Amino acid sequence: xxxxxxxxxxxxxxxxxxxxxxxxxxxxxxxxxxxxxxxxxxxxxxxxxxxxxxxxxxxxxxxxxxxxxxxxxxxxxxxxxxxxxxxxxxxxxxxxxxxxxxxxxxxxxxxxxxxxxxxxxxxxxxxxxxxxxxxxxxxxxxxxxxxxxxxxxxxxxxxxxxxxxxxxxxxxxxxxxxxxxxxxxxxxxxxxxxxxxxxxxxxxxxxxxxxxxxxxxxxxxxxxxxxxxxxxxxxxxxxxxxxxxxxx
Numbered sequence: 001x002x003x004x005x006x007x008x009x010x011x012x013x014x015x016x017x018x019x020x021x022x023x024x025x026x027x028x029x030x031x032x033x034x035x036x037x038x039x040x041x042x043x044x045x046x047x048x049x050x051x052x053x054x055x056x057x058x059x060x061x062x063x064x065x066x067x068x069x070x071x072x073x074x075x076x077x078x079x080x081x082x083x084x085x086x087x088x089x090x091x092x093x094x095x096x097x098x099x100x101x102x103x104x105x106x107x108x109x110x111x112x113x114x115x116x117x118x119x120x121x122x123x124x125x126x127x128x129x130x131x132x133x134x135x136x137x138x139x140x141x142x143x144x145x146x147x148x149x150x151x152x153x154x155x156x157x158x159x160x161x162x163x164x165x166x167x168x169x170x171x172x173x174x175x176x177x178x179x180x181x182x183x184x185x186x187x188x189x190x191x192x193x194x195x196x197x198x199x200x201x202x203x204x205x206x207x208x209x210x211x212x213x214x215x216x217x218x219x220x221x222x223x224x225x226x227x228x229x230x231x232x233x234x235x236x237x238x239x240x241x242x243x244x245x246x247x248x
Contacts, residue, residue, distance in 0.1 A: 045143030
């Protein structure tokens with residue numbers, strides 16, 4: 001038997017950052033490792049510049065994700081006014097930038113996932129500096145507000161963290177939560193349940209014995225949050241057809 005901390009993420013909008021080129025800010029389908037580490041760090045009250053504490057948290061946990069329902073993509077179009085670059089002038093605030101006489105317009109876009117429901121399972125490594133009980137308490141009473149990738153994407157429901165003991169990772173990710181609406185059937189209707197579930201995990205590939213496991217290397221392992229640097233890691237994923245996977 002192995003212990004896992006399991007909690008649920010749901011909101012009308014979420015943004016799981018991917019490699020950005022130019023003005024485009026894409027989003028992944030599921031929460032990235034860096035996003036979950038950031039959420040745990042916010043719950044614990046760790047600031048971005050506290051790199052030693054963030055690194056300790058990073059080496060303490062393994063993360064697995066279950067995407068319970070499909071999501072739709074929303075692209076938000078942005079125009080931003082900024083001054084021309086000058087080595088002689090350093091702007092330390094947005095007010096200072098807008099005080100310039102000549103401003104340029106930059107075009108950009110932001111992508112979001114709509115109505116996403118994800119189950120997260122946290123397990124501890126041999127290098128852990130915290131306990132699952134401490135993480136559970138932090139998620140229940142977070143120091144900083146929790147969000148789904150961006151501050152503009154708040155949670156729509158409590159994360160409801162639970163500590164469970166199970167034999168397999170899939171059993172932890174399949175733990176039941178209360179319905180989002182009035183009933184299981186209403187959840188299926190509102191969330192466009194099509195019967196497909198996707199699992200994403202790190203560690204042993206044989207956690208799932210089903211065929212069709214794919215291994216990828218996303219760029220979501222933080223090197224420095226203060227400098228926004230990331231590296232690749234190994235992640236496994238599989239999609240399975242199930243009769244019912246919206247929490248009862």
